Amino acid sequence: MTKQTVQHRVERLIRPEIRALSAYNVPPATGMVKLDAMENPYSWPDAVKQAWLDKLAQVEINRYPEPQAQAVKDGLRRVMGIDAEFELLLGNGSDEIIQILAMAIAGEGSCVLAPEPSFVMYRMIATFCRIDYVGVPLDSRFDLDLAAMLAVIDARQPELIFLSQPNNPTGNLFSIEKIRRIAEASTGLVVVDEAYTAFTDTDSLHLLKDYDNVLIMRTLSKVGLAGLRLGLLVGRPEWLGELEKLRLPYNINVLTQASAVFALENFELLQQQTQRLRTDRAELLQALQALPGLQVWPSEANFLLVRIIEKPVIEVHEGLKQAGVLVKKLDGAHPSLAGCLRVNISTPPENALLLDALQPLLA
Ligand SMILES: Cc1ncc(COP(=O)(O)O)c(C=O)c1O
Incomplete structure (x- = not known):
């Protein structure tokens, strides 16, 4: 040819x-x-590295991973203080979770909304999945332009809204009051992406109790485990049960599982x-x-x-x-x-x- x-x-x-x-x-x-x-x-x-390598030596590389990665989830719950009433979904980095969310809502006329500038994968993955993407410029202080966001919510009712808290690449936190207003106005899912939560004192897990359309996404990449590729989504079991169906079997490999369990035991x-x-x-x-x-x-x-x-x-x-x-x-x-x-x-x-x-x- x-x-x-x-x-x-x-x-x-x-x-x-x-x-x-x-x-x-x-x-x-x-x-x-x-x-x-x-x-x-x-x-x-060195001593910690050696203890980690000893754990890895016990991994059965010839076997498929434990499909639910339960020990990883238990470790994440412990270090992040996640309530038993919420479920966890694990991804090959939070990038994969964005993709799972997009696949779940993709359909004729579906829409993703995010402020801009923000994390580029929100737009890219929407494009991959043939979803309309609306980017609303941040205000001059890089905070959410609430009126503009609400106008898009009113006009399009996006199925999915991504709010990076703190925001990449501007580094600031959005006003929590504005996030609440967006969650209240939206009939779609609002994903608060806390990739950088370790570097700030605020935390949005409490929003899960107040809004049944909010999900919290996190990653271990920024705290020192970028090479592992492990992200998580936290939310109500009704949502996560559906999203779980889109997760590829065994997406969290045996080496990632063993390393994550070890790292979470040494989280200090x-x-x-x-x-x-x-x-x-x-x-x-x-x-x-x-x-x-x-x-x-x-x-x-x-x-x-x-x-x-x-x-x-x-x-x-x-x-x-x-x-x-x-x-x-x-x-x-x-x-x-x-x-x-x-x-x-x-x-x-x-x-x-x-x-x-x-x-x-x-x-
Ligand atoms: C806001 C935000 N969300 C998600 C990610 C993806 O992280 P990972 O796929 O490594 O978990 C990044 C990476 O830069 C990010 O900045």
């Missing part, structure tokens, strides 16, 4: 909206200071690391605010949103890369992110490397 014929078939078979997409871009990072993906930079002490270690990052976030914020030509927003997550005011952001992004520091360029992703970069909070030496690399680029 010639190359041309293959291309012809691709164009005939693959939906135009899929061909128009760009694949989720993960730049090569070997040897770089990696400040672009909201990972926890800390590893485990991850909490200490998170606490450290929160302390260092305050220092990095201050240090960045002291640099000329930068606008930096306070953050309730493990990253900071930074706007380069006096230099072309592409030059600064490229200059950082040349200096071995990888950060996320957000410029171009949304009008309100013009000139913006997103930088991870990391270890003090890596935060210092960022500052050292950034300073001459701003001069």
Whole structure:
């Protein structure tokens, strides 16, 4: 078959909206200071690592995983204080949970609503599933534009609304009163995505008691287990029982299950690391605010949103890369992110490397 014929078939078979997409871009990072993906930079002490490896050695890799991953769910309930009246659904990262939710509501004329800028996968997965997506711009303080959100709810009654709390990539918390108003007005599901909950004092689990259309989504990625791919959805059994039918069998593999159980038994270690990052976030914020030509927003997550005011952001992004520091360029992703970069909070030496690399680029 010639190359041309293959291309012809691709164009005939693959939906135009899929061909128009760009694949989720993960730049090569070997040897770089990696400040672009909201990972926890800390590893485990050798003794803990060895105890983990001992557990993994007992895993029966020739067997399918325990389908419900019950021990993982028990551990999550314990560390997160999840009430017995609510059910849990586990995903291969919370990305997979977004996909499960989208598949559950996809149908003629169905609609997903999210504020913008926010997590890009809400829009992407809606597109994958042929669901209309409505993005409502955040207000000038990056809070929810309640009137605009309510107007879309009134006009479209979206089946699914995603609210990232705190929000990625702006780092702030939305007003809880506005979230409540949205939950009250919506006849669809409101998913509060608490991917960054470990880095803030607030917590939305209490909303589950007040609203029967709210679900809470979390992940272990940001607290130090990004490599595991484990996300969870918490909510009323009536919802989760339906969503469970869309979960692929054995989506949580044996190595993830054993590692997650182990990590949840040692959760204090991850909490200490998170606490450290929160302390260092305050220092990095201050240090960045002291640099000329930068606008930096306070953050309730493990990253900071930074706007380069006096230099072309592409030059600064490229200059950082040349200096071995990888950060996320957000410029171009949304009008309100013009000139913006997103930088991870990391270890003090890596935060210092960022500052050292950034300073001459701003001069
Ligand atoms: C707001 C938000 N939700 C969900 C995710 C997905 O996390 P994961 O699939 O690693 O669980 C991310 C990752 O960046 C995120 O920022």
